[in-house]
Amino acid sequence: MPDEETRTVNRPPVVRTAPEQPLPTPAQATPGWLGPVLVVGIVLAALNLRPAITSLGALFEETRTGLGMSGTVAGMITSVPALCFAVFGVTAPRLSRRFGPAAVVCAGMVAIATGLLIRPFATGAVGFLAASALSLAGIALTNVLLPVIVKRYFPDRVGTMIGLYSMSLAAGTSLAAAATVPLTDALGGSWRTGLLVWAVLALLAVLPWLPVARASRRADRAGAATDPAGPVAPGSGPRVVRSRTAWALACYFGLQATGAYITMGWLPQIFRDAGVSASTAGVLLAVTMVMGVPLAFVIPGLAARMKNQGAIAVTLGLFGLIGYVGLYFAPVAGAWAWALLLGISNCAFPLVITLIGLRAKSPAGVVKLSAFAQSTGYLISIPGPLLIGALYQHSGGWDLPLALMAGLLLPQIVLGVLAGRDRTIEDECGMGD
Template sequence: MLAGTTLLAVAVTLAAANLRISVTSLSSVLGDVQRGLTATSAWASAVTAAPSICFGLAALVSPWLARRLGGGPAIAGALALLAAGLVVRVLAGPALLLGGTLVACAGIAVCNVLVPVVVKESFPTKVGLVTGIYSSSMAAGSAVAAAVTPPLATASGGWRPALAAWAIPAALALAVWLIGARRATDVVAGDQVHGGRRNLLRVPMAWVFTLLFAAQSIYAYVIMGWLPEILRDAGIDRDAAGVLLGITMVVAVPLNLVVPHFAARLRSQSWVMIGLTVMPVVGVLGLMLAPATVPLAWALLLGAGMTIFPVVLTMMALRTRTSAETTQLSGMSQGFGYLIAAGGPFLAGLVHGWLGSWTVPLILVLGVLAAQATLGAVIGRPRHI
């Protein structure tokens, strides 16, 4: 088990800051990339869906990696894979960009599953607080990548160096992780994982968690993947659209610091889950009806809805009895949840390509948010799986 030191907390924070930059940096210049590579709209849809697909597949094997390698080394390898993928994807054409994105996202997926387990194991009395810091760092990193990449592309002469630059913070996170976790032999000890192991595929509440994770992921990745293009189609220029995506991501930073910690203290989190769904509903309606009227307001509301992610992670720890169960539930819900969610951004892009409008994709997002509120209300009731 990793000791809950300050240096480890810093390592967790830096790792988290890199877990969405591959998505938001690319989406903020996706139109330029697509035109530069003369790629099709189907390719653009595949690129936005790639993170969820890769997150899902890699998440399913992450508990196995933790048992074989130890959690600390597994996370270190994942950060190295992330940095490599961010460089590789800018070296050639559409196929390599997609492949490099998949490599980067494979690294992210391992961290997605194992870092929350580090939090539970190493900071058992501060799960809500540290999860909030972890999620806030993730939101801040994604916000900076979204806002900075378009002007960086202008300053550096193109989107390739602008996207490749994000390998630098990933390498920094790897270096700090190697120092902060150097005394660790395992995040989840093999004996713990094997001892008392349950088949969660037969546990109904584990599937409710999985569907909830899928719903919030569909919402998040449709917004992260397509918001700049939605705004640009409404007449907002590229740099402003990137900044608005950055605002969408950064608004979650203060909320992530407070809401998971607050939710963890409650006996039931049902109303928290419902409340966190109402705000993005209003934001999506704004995008549908008047996207260019008050886009800042829509960005703030959409970003507030992202706060549900750390609450779900916190509830995984609250609803399980051991770190072994937390790892299993995290792997299952993220693995299958992300695979289900991959259809969201892909379908949104295809439907927009067919119809030339974002109305129908956004209506589908509203349906997903309705499912999220229902599933969240169920998960919020106090019990263990």
């Protein structure tokens, strides 16, 4: 990594502007308090990137009944997250250039909190869907820009910080899935209260981003247009659509997201249809999800120390293949082993987030690559769970769907190898140093 990209948040940044513009003075240096506050902010933001979805999943039947949703509307709500991630995520680069990534993440946290505050009070499906979309828009922007924040403020600790971010995201996912029902029961049994409680965590996440966003705007007004705390110059960065690595990353992201959504949506039903009790099937899903907490911290650090990360992608894919083959032949006898293996395989997410930070040299490149890979990837992931459901209904069993799940891992492995090669999108677009 070039010298100018290995500065930490507590040292004066190098300005990447035209030669006639002066370097920032020491007074413009990033304040010393920013590093610790950013770490807290990243952790709290990541914790809030999935509870809006998994808390609803835990109370979906009660919510659907309470709002009088039709089956069509209920099915739409389950497909909305990936669609919102794709649609709103694509706006992140432009907003980041205009306001700076820290300010946009702060706004994203506000949007998440506002949506979570409003939706429990909705009296109909339309209002509930609109409030959910507001939260999902904030999640989409934060999804794209947190890797950018890490690359910009912690360029010499990308693996460690992405690991912390990924681990916090996995913890928030598991916490909301496991705790929503008990919290709802403890607070009186209303699904509205059970959903509202997660707005408290979102409001807490806004607090550290307020001073960070303020410092970002102050640095921008001081003239440091490409300072780590300010927005990237308009039009800067490579054209990612010209990069084969960017396309490999986007497709890899899409296939791993497809596998994750299929697992979260259908794994308990697979076990139940095989004869496992409903309560045990829920615990097995929890095991699969909890595996992401420790591995989400380990994998990014390991990947950042390697020049080529293809071996990790292959290993994760093989774990998934074994898990699906096991589900096909012995779903009950090896249930715990298959849940464990699929949990490991789903850790392709922290790997691909790390690759986004490693496959671009500049913060501008990371902004564009993150938006492109995630938006394209989430679009790719939308049909997967619906197709699995259709195959299950058509065939009356899980043989054909499981064969498709295993089959999708083969191109995922190939794309992971391509995305893991030691190259950057700037080099592929003719912008190398």
